[in-house]
Amino acid sequence: MSNPVLIIGAGVAGMTAAVELADSGIKTILVERQETVGGNALDLYKAFPTDDCFYCFEGNRWRPGIRKCFYRSALTDQPNISLRMNSEIGDISGAPDQFSVKLKVGPGYVNPKKCTMCGLCLEKSEAFRLLSPQCQPQAVVYDPTKADDGAKQAEEECPTKAINLGAQPTEETVQVSDIVIATGYHEMQPVNVDEYNYGKHPNIITQLELAKIIDPIGESGGVPVRPSDGKPAKRVMMVQCVGSRDENYYPYCSKICCIFALKHANILTQERDDVKVSVVYMDIRTYDRYERYYRESRNTGVEFVRGRVSLIEPRKDDTLDITVYDSLLDKYLKFSVDLFVLSSALEPSEGTDKLIETLGIKSTSGFVGMVDPASENEVVVGDHIYACGAALGPAEVPESVTQARAVVSKILQSRK
Amino acid sequence: MAETEESTGPPATLIDPIEMSKLDTKFREEIHSMPNGEELSACFACSTCTAACPIANIWKYKPHQLIRMILLGMRDEVLSSDEIWLCLTCFQCQERCPQKVRVTDIFFDCKNLAAEEGKVPPNIVGLGKELLEKGQLYTVTADWEREDMGLEPDVPGLSVDGLRNILKETRTSKLVDGDK
Structure with missing residues (x-):
């Protein structure tokens, strides 16, 4: 019996790899740092290229290629998958094919196998939260920093006895044959890009923050609102290439920000009431079939301004006056907007550098680099070490899934 | 800038932008x-x-x-x-x-x-006037080229009256008259 496969990160790529390996009869250990699986994709309400809702299974049932909801429910029910939430990777030692990996497993306050999400604890204490109705594992989460008497009461009264407030973090060492890095990306917080005033005004946000605001299950029910006062935003301006293609930050093109900016623009103009969207850009890079997002947004009246932002002046009513240099007209234009959205660079997620160092693998602009750049095996990053999804660089969902399946294929081939 | 009082941001610059609103x-x-x-x-x-x-x-x-x-x-x-x-x-x-x-x-x-x-430039109005009066922009004259080719001085069968009448009833005449 071979050792199990360790998969780091339960986002789109990691979940796909875990479920497909498990379905092929291979034991996997899926480690996730956060309290729910899904990664960045969880915050998106629609995903390109199909514009499918990220929550419901119903809409996708007839389409066998898209099984994301199935993946999530498989995570707790597939016996070959051992899911470790709240957990991080410690030291890695040993030779390829027999790695010895230390796991720092976070305290399991709520047992997901027992929790029925009845909501009793949510009423008792604010320390308990339901991250999303579709969260996986299907359980509430507990924040120990908000511990109160209500939490203790909830522990006692929980009908299924799923809560254990005394849970402690544990450490364990696992023996694994292969390591799959699926650590994904992180959206840069552009606090250092002075010209955009990010972090200095509540109505200056990033694209992922906008995604949360316009998410129908979010606080505003999907209405685009200004974070400053919760009033509906009628005029939205987006600016592309914030920190991407910038030698001061990240020299590479983050590849998917144009598409998700246009996706958001289309949602705002087509599905929300009376919102005017302007996009300030250097180049719109909607590669491959995504050109349709660009054409669609132009048709629906999204205003495109080729140029850069020269000045942001906040007003007392929380609107922003934004002066943009239009390089096509060679003129300066002054807009008044409610929301200013930065398409910020996608950077390697936190800890990627350490992981690269520990495993002694290559790095490409901070992301995991493939062993042989000339080879077609972009998922092979070391001996018995693989990577998939945005751990290799900014990637869209279908690409992450394809890479995850490539990893599965490689591992199966190595074991035949 | 009239709104400077309201502004809580950085000072205005020499840029004089087009007000989109x-x-x-x-x-x-x-x-x-x-x-x-x-x-x-x-x-x-x-x-x-x-x-x-x-x-x-x-x-x-x-x-x-x-x-x-x-x-x-x-x-x-x-x-x-x-x-x-x-x-x-x-x-x-x-x-x-x-x-x-x-x-x-x-x-x-x-x-x-x-x-x-x-908003029509004067030279275009001039052209319209020419059309109205003469029914054609370029009047064919008896010149040496026609003579060399053995053609008669006037273009045979050329009648501009019909066109002139039509133009009088259309926007061309309104344009020209409006200018007067």
């Missing part, structure tokens, strides 16, 4: 709804039209800028620009446009809108 946002729809405007919004400002234009080099606003100005709502600037009248109507821009924007035809639409508002 003062532009005519309906202009885009106005052109879009005209017979040639259907693909107007498809423009992605690649400047192919300007590259194709044989005379845009001497224009203040290049063809792609005029389209941009229409999209932004700079109605007055577009309709009172010389460029829409200087267009040779060679249709090169329209032929080459990768997004099927009918650039030349849109300039015709702009000319029609400008004419309705009486």
